[in-house]
Amino acid sequence: xxxxxxIKQVPETTExxxxxxxxxxxxxxxxxxxxxxxxxxxxxxIRLKEKFTGKxxxxxMGPPQAEAALREAVAMGxxxxxxxxxxxxxxxxxxxxxxxxxxxxxxxxxYDLILxxxxxxxxxxxxxxxxxxxxxxxxxxxxxKKIEEVKGSVMRVERMTEEGYEVVETPLPALFTVVxxxxxxxxxxxxxxxxxxxxxxxxxxxxxxxxxxxNIGLCGSPTQVVKIFTxxxxxxxxxxxxxxxxxxxxxxxxxxxxxx
Amino acid sequence: xxxxxxxxxxxxxxxAHKIAEEKIRPVAARYDQTEEYPWEIIKVIAEADLFGLFxxxxxxxxxxxxxxxxxxxxxxSRACGGIAVCYAASALGTFPIILFGNEAQKxxxxxxxxxxxxxxxxxxxxxxxxSDASAIKTTARKEGNYYVLNGLKHFITNGGDAEVYxxxxxxxxxxxxxxxxAFILEKGMPGFTFGKKEEKFGIRAxxxxxxxFNECKxxxxxxxxxxxxxxxxxxxxxxxxxxxxxxxxxxIAQGALELAVKYAKERQQFGKSIxxxxxxxxxxxxxxxxxxxxxxxxxxxxxxxDAGVKDVSKESAMAKMYASDVAMRVTIDALQIFGGYGYMxxxxxxxxxxxxxxxxxxxxxxxxxxxxxxLQLIKExxx
Numbered sequence: 001x002x003x004x005x006x007i008k009q010v011p012e013t014t015e016x017x018x019x020x021x022x023x024x025x026x027x028x029x030x031x032x033x034x035x036x037x038x039x040x041x042x043x044x045x046i047r048l049k050e051k052f053t054g055k056x057x058x059x060x061m062g063p064p065q066a067e068a069a070l071r072e073a074v075a076m077g078x079x080x081x082x083x084x085x086x087x088x089x090x091x092x093x094x095x096x097x098x099x100x101x102x103x104x105x106x107x108x109x110x111y112d113l114i115l116x117x118x119x120x121x122x123x124x125x126x127x128x129x130x131x132x133x134x135x136x137x138x139x140x141x142x143x144x145k146k147i148e149e150v151k152g153s154v155m156r157v158e159r160m161t162e163e164g165y166e167v168v169e170t171p172l173p174a175l176f177t178v179v180x181x182x183x184x185x186x187x188x189x190x191x192x193x194x195x196x197x198x199x200x201x202x203x204x205x206x207x208x209x210x211x212x213x214x215n216i217g218l219c220g221s222p223t224q225v226v227k228i229f230t231x232x233x234x235x236x237x238x239x240x241x242x243x244x245x246x247x248x249x250x251x252x253x254x255x256x257x258x259x260x
Numbered sequence: 261x262x263x264x265x266x267x268x269x270x271x272x273x274x275x276a277h278k279i280a281e282e283k284i285r286p287v288a289a290r291y292d293q294t295e296e297y298p299w300e301i302i303k304v305i306a307e308a309d310l311f312g313l314f315x316x317x318x319x320x321x322x323x324x325x326x327x328x329x330x331x332x333x334x335x336x337s338r339a340c341g342g343i344a345v346c347y348a349a350s351a352l353g354t355f356p357i358i359l360f361g362n363e364a365q366k367x368x369x370x371x372x373x374x375x376x377x378x379x380x381x382x383x384x385x386x387x388x389x390x391s392d393a394s395a396i397k398t399t400a401r402k403e404g405n406y407y408v409l410n411g412l413k414h415f416i417t418n419g420g421d422a423e424v425y426x427x428x429x430x431x432x433x434x435x436x437x438x439x440x441x442a443f444i445l446e447k448g449m450p451g452f453t454f455g456k457k458e459e460k461f462g463i464r465a466x467x468x469x470x471x472x473f474n475e476c477k478x479x480x481x482x483x484x485x486x487x488x489x490x491x492x493x494x495x496x497x498x499x500x501x502x503x504x505x506x507x508x509x510x511x512i513a514q515g516a517l518e519l520a521v522k523y524a525k526e527r528q529q530f531g532k533s534i535x536x537x538x539x540x541x542x543x544x545x546x547x548x549x550x551x552x553x554x555x556x557x558x559x560x561x562x563x564x565x566d567a568g569v570k571d572v573s574k575e576s577a578m579a580k581m582y583a584s585d586v587a588m589r590v591t592i593d594a595l596q597i598f599g600g601y602g603y604m605x606x607x608x609x610x611x612x613x614x615x616x617x618x619x620x621x622x623x624x625x626x627x628x629x630x631x632x633x634x635l636q637l638i639k640e641x642x643x
Contacts, residue, residue: 187278190309190322193271 001054002111003045005078006101006132007038009062009069010122023225034069037117040178043185044147045115046077052150055079057108061089061100067201075188075196082108086205091218094123098131099215104204105136113155114175118143126177133175141168145181261552263559265331272328275308276335288340291465292611297421298343298465305336305347306376314351315358319370324358326500327562330507334558337511338518341615342465344508346379349417349466352501352623353380356426356442356493359500360485365444369424381422382501383413383471384494391628393428393494394437398473400429405480407431407443409473412455417622419469420454423447426497427471428490440490444482451476462614495573502576502623503562509580509587509619510558513551516587516612520544520594523609527599540597547590554583574636581629584619591616 011030019026034042045056058073060066061084070081084104092100105114114136116129126142133140145165146158153172158165160179188196206216214220238254240247265273283304291298305311313328315321322328329351336344354373357365357380372378389395398411409429413419425445432439445452455470484493521544524535534540561579565572591612595602602609620626 187282187304187308188275189307190272190275190312193275194268197267197271 001048001052001113003048003054003056004105004108004111004114005038005041005045005056005058005073006114006116006129007042007058007060007069007073008035008117008120008122008128009033009060009066010035010120018228023228032065032068034072035117035120035122037119037121037178037180039117039185040180040182041115041117042073042076042078043183044178045113046186047183048113048147048150049077049079054112057082057111059084059101059104059108061085061092061097061104070201071196071199072188074199075192076186077188077192080202081199082202082204084204084209086207086209088206088213088217091221092216093221093223094125094127094131095222096216096220098128099135099220100209100211101128102132102135103209103211105132107204107209112153112172114138114173116175116177118177118179129175129177136175139170139174140176141170141174142177144176144178147176147182261556263555269328269331272310272313273331273335276310276332277338279304279308279310280336280339284336284339284343288343288465289605289608289611291340291342293464295459295464295467297467298346301343302346302376302379310347311350311376311379312374314354315370315374319366320374321370322374326503326565327559330503330558330562333504333507334511334514334555337508337615338515340465341508341512341612341619342463344511345463345466345618346418346421348501348504348508349381350376350379350422351504352497353382353418353422353424353426355497355500356382356484357424357444359496360442360489360493361444364481365484369444373424378423379418379421380424380426381416381418382426382497383416383419384428385415386412387414391625393491394440396428396430396440398427398429399433400431400441400443400478402431402480406477407441407480407483409443409445409451409476409478411473413471413473414455415458415468415622416471417466417468419467419471420457421467425471426484426493427473428494429473431487431490435488437491438488440494441487442484442490442493443478444484445476445478449476449478461617462611463618464614498623499572499576500565502580502629503558503565505619505623506554506558506561506576506579506583509583509616510551510554512612512616512619513547513554513583513587513590516591516594516609516616517544517547517551519609519612520547520597523598534597543593543597547593550586551590554579554586558583571636574633577624577629577632577636580619580623581626581633584616584626587616587619588613 009032012033013030017026049056056078057080058078059082060070067083074081089100119126130140141157141159143160144157145160149156156169159168240250310332312321313332316324333344333348357369373380384393386396400407400409427443427445428440430439431441451474453472455472458468524540525533527534558579561575595609595613598609601607
């Protein structure tokens with residue numbers, strides 16, 4: 001089984017700072033980590049490999065320092081790592097990113113499964129995984145919390161919904177985005193870390209991928225970021241105390257006052 | 261301070277740190293309370309290859325390094341001295357096999373220990389034989405292809421949970437200390453059972469049990485070295501393992517220091533954080549300096565051992581004694597900085613005091629360490 005895991009390097013903080021002029025992330029001084037949701041994708045990929053044999057290829061699109069994220073995935077047990085890196089890809093939105101990643105996956109060749117985290121902790125869009133599957137024209141199952149069964153080239157999985165979960169069966173190759181309920185990512189082994197240190201990270205740039213300039217980078221990104229801001233924290237509501245009748249009456253009055 | 265660690269050593273530290281923070285710290289209080297053996301953590305440590313650090317590559321390890329063992333033990337101990345000692349005690353039980361085992365013994369036992377599939381234990385202490393190790397009463401009598409062991413060991417770390425034991429017993433009582441021999445025992449050998457499990461003041465995640473030998477038949481090929489070498493095996497083993505105890509003490513001290521600094525910054529009294537008071541600052545400064553001095557001594561000693569310096573008894577004893585005394589002082593002061601909260605079990609610091617205490621006692625009390633140091637000093641002067 002050949003499993004491709006797409007990962008993203010993100011700043012290690014939930015309070016991302018934004019440059020107000022360029023509306024992009026300020027990365028300086030913030031430690032970079034693998035997007036926490038992608039850790040579950042890596043772990044699930046390695047578990048599938050261990051169970052069914054095969055290999056895990058991990059790919060990331062990002063600046064040269066994203067190589068560290070790929071090495072960490074190799075330390076956990078991924079077999080091959082590819083970094084998609086070119087200035088031409090800078091400023092990509094989710095459309096251009098998923099197009100670029102899908103193109104790279106096509107170049108990799110045959111595969112059975114693509115795994116992504118459900119979303120990135122910095123952008124929080126949850127669009128890149130589904131976008132890749134659309135570009136590749138393969139089935140997608142989002143929010144997968146359990147791989148129930150693998151029967152030849154069919155997989156049955158459980159996908160989380162707000163009310164519970166759905167059981168979905170899909171032919172392979174397919175793309176899953178996974179949630180944290182799916183597993184507990186392992187701590188790498190020392191031997192894995194040593195292997196990762198000297199592992200070859202393949203770098204593909206525009207030279208190798210030869211993508212249509214209209215579809216990549218800032219130019220290929222239909223999304224226009226007008227403004228990014230942290231929404232104000234919700235203030236504590238008002239709690240009414242007293243007898244039920246009285247409280248109900250008061251509540252109706254308040255709602256009327258607020259014209260709700 | 262920069263100890264100029266190699267990339268590999270930095271990796272070991274980073275990995276052990278990760279395990280300590282992500283896996284051990286969240287469960288340390290629970291194990292302290294329940295006194296259960298931390299198998300889930302042992303499994304994590306094993307999968308991370310850390311049991312291989314003190315075992316030669318030829319036998320499935322990563323290269324028999326006392327320094328690497330110390331780096332890992334220190335980091336694990338920062339989060340829990342009890343869980344860390346389960347790991348370090350396996351090294352203690354493994355060293356005699358590395359040092360004195362023949363090829364067959366090494367091949368048989370070391371690979372599983374290197375993978376952490378099994379843990380080891382070392383057994384010399386008896387109710388009547390603590391600091392005076394020559395007073396041991398457990399006997400081993402040769403009968404054909406077997407030695408038959410009778411007697412009782414107590415206070416054995418990993419006792420009952422370990423699969424492999426190195427046990428010191430008297431093969432010839434008339435020869436005194438020269439009549440002791442070392443044997444490799446396996447859990448489940450006929451006549452080998454476990455007695456009482458101790459309830460302890462600290463390091464409560466680790467197990468401490470009695471080993472009972474009742475006409476226990478041990479194959480003759482399980483004799484380590486030769487008959488009569490029991491005490492040499494013990495002394496050489498302790499020379500190797502004492503830096504590990506020192507590293508455990510160092511980690512406990514470092515962990516307590518970090519908690520104390522963090523708490524001092526957070527705790528507000530008289531309208532400001534207590535870290536702004538010089539009385540607290542000076543305590544923290546002394547604690548940090550002592551911890552760093554202990555680290556320098558432990559690392560230097562461990563590097564000496566790895567470099568193959570022949571006699572390291574004095575330095576090993578110094579490192580163990582100093583680091584454990586520092587751990588005791590630093591943890592007590594850390595608790596003092598926590599004030600009344602520090603005395604309460606809801607806060608993590610009192611556990612550090614309890615965990616630190618044993619490091620002044622086991623693998624030779626600090627009084628015995630001082631004897632070793634003084635004896636060496638006098639010997640050196642006589643040369």
